[in-house]
Amino acid sequence: MVDTKVTLCGITLDNPVIPASGTFGFGQEFHRHYDINILGSFSFKGTTLHPRFGNPTPRIAECPGGMLNAVGLQNPGVDHVIAEELPALRKIFHKPVMANVSGFSVEEYVEVCRRLDQEDGIGWLEVNVSCPNVHGGGMSFGTCPEAAAEVTRAVKAVTTKPVIIKLSPNVTDIVSIAKACEDAGADGVSLINTLLGMRIDLKTRKPVLANTTGGYSGPGVFPVAVRMVYQVSQAVSIPVVGMGGVTTAEDVIEMMLAGATAVEVGAANLVNPYACAMIIEDLPQVMEKYSIDRLNEIIGAAHKAN
Amino acid sequence: MDQQICSVLENKPLTDSVWRMRLKADTASITAPGQFVNLKLDGLYLRRPISVCDWDEGSVTLIYKIVGKGTEAMSHLWGGQASVDVLLGLGNGYDLTKSGPSPLLIGGGVGVPPMYGLAKKLLAQGKDVTVILGFNTKDEIFCEEEFKALGAKVFVTTVDGSYGVKGFVTDVMKDLSYTYFYTCGPMPMFKAIEKTAVTGGQFSFEERMGCGFGACMGCTCKTKYGNKRICKDGPVLEREEIVW
Numbered sequence: 001m002v003d004t005k006v007t008l009c010g011i012t013l014d015n016p017v018i019p020a021s022g023t024f025g026f027g028q029e030f031h032r033h034y035d036i037n038i039l040g041s042f043s044f045k046g047t048t049l050h051p052r053f054g055n056p057t058p059r060i061a062e063c064p065g066g067m068l069n070a071v072g073l074q075n076p077g078v079d080h081v082i083a084e085e086l087p088a089l090r091k092i093f094h095k096p097v098m099a100n101v102s103g104f105s106v107e108e109y110v111e112v113c114r115r116l117d118q119e120d121g122i123g124w125l126e127v128n129v130s131c132p133n134v135h136g137g138g139m140s141f142g143t144c145p146e147a148a149a150e151v152t153r154a155v156k157a158v159t160t161k162p163v164i165i166k167l168s169p170n171v172t173d174i175v176s177i178a179k180a181c182e183d184a185g186a187d188g189v190s191l192i193n194t195l196l197g198m199r200i201d202l203k204t205r206k207p208v209l210a211n212t213t214g215g216y217s218g219p220g221v222f223p224v225a226v227r228m229v230y231q232v233s234q235a236v237s238i239p240v241v242g243m244g245g246v247t248t249a250e251d252v253i254e255m256m257l258a259g260a261t262a263v264e265v266g267a268a269n270l271v272n273p274y275a276c277a278m279i280i281e282d283l284p285q286v287m288e289k290y291s292i293d294r295l296n297e298i299i300g301a302a303h304k305a306n
Numbered sequence: 307m308d309q310q311i312c313s314v315l316e317n318k319p320l321t322d323s324v325w326r327m328r329l330k331a332d333t334a335s336i337t338a339p340g341q342f343v344n345l346k347l348d349g350l351y352l353r354r355p356i357s358v359c360d361w362d363e364g365s366v367t368l369i370y371k372i373v374g375k376g377t378e379a380m381s382h383l384w385g386g387q388a389s390v391d392v393l394l395g396l397g398n399g400y401d402l403t404k405s406g407p408s409p410l411l412i413g414g415g416v417g418v419p420p421m422y423g424l425a426k427k428l429l430a431q432g433k434d435v436t437v438i439l440g441f442n443t444k445d446e447i448f449c450e451e452e453f454k455a456l457g458a459k460v461f462v463t464t465v466d467g468s469y470g471v472k473g474f475v476t477d478v479m480k481d482l483s484y485t486y487f488y489t490c491g492p493m494p495m496f497k498a499i500e501k502t503a504v505t506g507g508q509f510s511f512e513e514r515m516g517c518g519f520g521a522c523m524g525c526t527c528k529t530k531y532g533n534k535r536i537c538k539d540g541p542v543l544e545r546e547e548i549v550w
Contacts, residue, residue: 022522029520029538033307045523053526053533058514060524062352062375069516074523074533208514218351270517271346271353273393274309 009162013040020266021100066218070211096123130168130193145180152184190241233259249282308335338399339423359419369419406485414491444468
C-alpha cells in the first residue's frame with residue numbers, strides 16, 4: 001500500500017493533486033461528476049475586491065499542445081465569494097481549500113486576504129502576482145522582485161494562514177523573484193502561471209483573442225514548468241507547488257522529482273472533466289511501477305545535491 | 307453532462323461543406339433541443355462544441371459545416387470504424403413551454419440543424435410549426451425535405467434568389483403571424499430578427515469555448531440579468547435578456 005500523502009505548509013493532503021485556479025470554478029461543475037473530496041485540495045477561482053466581468057470574447061484559442069486564455073480574472077468579487085460561493089462550497093468540499101487572490105494594488109491584495117482570512121475552510125491563500133491577462137495589476141507585481149516582496153509582506157501582516165505566492169514564468173529570472181518572496185515571509189510559492197502568447201487568424205489577419213494576447217497552458221508548457229520548479233525549489237527552502245501542463249500521474253511524479261511538494265492541474269480539467277480523478281486513481285499504480293512507497297520522499301529527488 | 311466514447315455510425319456530406327454525423331450514444335443526458343455536444347478530436351487540444359440536430363435513445367445526429375481544423379478533423383472520422391470521445395448534454399437548450407400554439411423557427415446556414423430537433427419536439431406536442439431556413443445560395447441548402455417530412459410549414463430563403471424566396475429570413479418573417487420564435491444562426495441575422503420580431507423569442511449563441519461545461523469562464527457574455535456563460539447558462543438566451 002503506497003502512501004500518497006504530502007504536507008504543504010503544515011497541512012497534510014491525502015494526495016498532492018490540486019486543480020488550479022481558473023479551471024475549477026468553485027468546484028460545483030465538477031462535483032456533479034465526481035466526489036471532489038478525493039482531491040488533495042483545489043484552488044478556487046481568482047478573487048478580487050470588486051466583481052470583474054473580465055475581457056471581451058473571444059477569450060480562448062486553440063494552440064499546439066494546449067490553449068490560450070484571456071479570461072481576465074472574471075469573478076464575482078470577494079464579498080459575493082464569502083456570502084455565496086464559500087457556504088455552497090463547504091457543503092460539497094470538506095477539506096481545506098486554497099483561496100486564490102488577485103489584485104491591482106497592494107491595498108487590494110491586503111483587503112481581499114484580510115476578508116478571506118476570517119473564513120472557515122480556507123487552508124492557504126494563493127496570492128496571484130502573475131496574471132498575464134489584466135493590465136495594471138496581476139503580473140506587474142510578479143515581474144519585479146521588490147514588488148512581489150512588497151505584496152508578500154503586506155499580505156502576511158493581515159493573515160495567519162499560510163501564504164503561497166503564485167509566480168509568473170514571463171520573467172528573466174524567476175529564481176530571484178521566488179527568493180524575494182521567501183525573504184518577505186512567503187510560506188510557499190506556486191509556479192508556473194501561464195506563458196504569454198498569441199495567435200493570429202489567417203482569414204481575418206487579426207489576433208484570435210479580443211485581448212490580443214493570452215496565457216498559454218497545457219502539455220506544451222510542461223517542460224518549461226518542470227525546469228522552473230527544478231530551479232526555484234533548489235534556491236528556496238519554502239515549499240514549491242508545481243504546475244503547468246500536468247495531465248497524468250506520471251507528470252505529477254515528474255513535477256515532484258523536480259522539487260514540487262504539491263502539484264496543480266489546470267488546463268487538463270477543461271478538456272477532460274475527470275482529469276484529476278483519473279490522475280488520483282492512477283497514482284498508486286504509477287508509484288508502484290517506479291518503486292515509490294511514499295510520495296513525500298521523492299520531492300526534489302532529481303536535484304543535483306541528491 | 308455525460309462523457310462517452312461513441313462510435314461513428316454515419317458521417318457523410320450533405321453539401322460541399324456541410325456534413326451529417328450520427329454517433330452511437332446513450333442520450334439520457336440530452337434533455338432539450340438546442341443543447342450541444344463537445345468532441346475530443348485527434349491532434350487538437352480543446353474539444354469542439356457542435357449543436358445537436360436530433361437524437362433518439364441510442365444515437366445522436368450532428369450536422370456541421372467545415373470551417374476550420376476541428377470540423378475538418380470531424381469529416382475525417384470514418385463512419386462504421388472511428389470512435390470519438392464526447393461530452394453529451396451540454397447547455398440549457400430551448401424552452402418549449404413558451405412556444406404558444408404557433409411557434410416560428412428560424413435557422414440561418416449552419417444554425418439550421420438545432421431547429422430540426424426543436425421542430426420535431428414541438429410538432430409532437432401538437433404545435434403548428436413554421437420554419438424559415440435561410441441560406442446564401444441554392445447549393446448550400448440542406449434539410450429542407452427533412453423539415454417538410456416532419457410536417458412543418460417550410461420557407462426557404464436565399465440571398466441570391468437562386469432558390470425559394472430571394473432575400474433574408476426576415477423578408478419572410480415580417481409577413482407571418484406567430485406566437486413565439488426560436489432561432490439559431492449568424493449575428494447579422496440575429497440583429498435583423500431582433501428588429502423584425504413582434505413576439506418574445508429565444509436566440510442560440512455561439513462562442514469560442516474552453517471547457518463547454520461552465521468551469522473556465524471562457525465564453526461569458528453580459529445580459530440584462532447579469533453575466534452568463536454561453537456554454538452553461540446558454541447557449542439559448544431569451545430575447546428580453548440579451549444586450550445587443
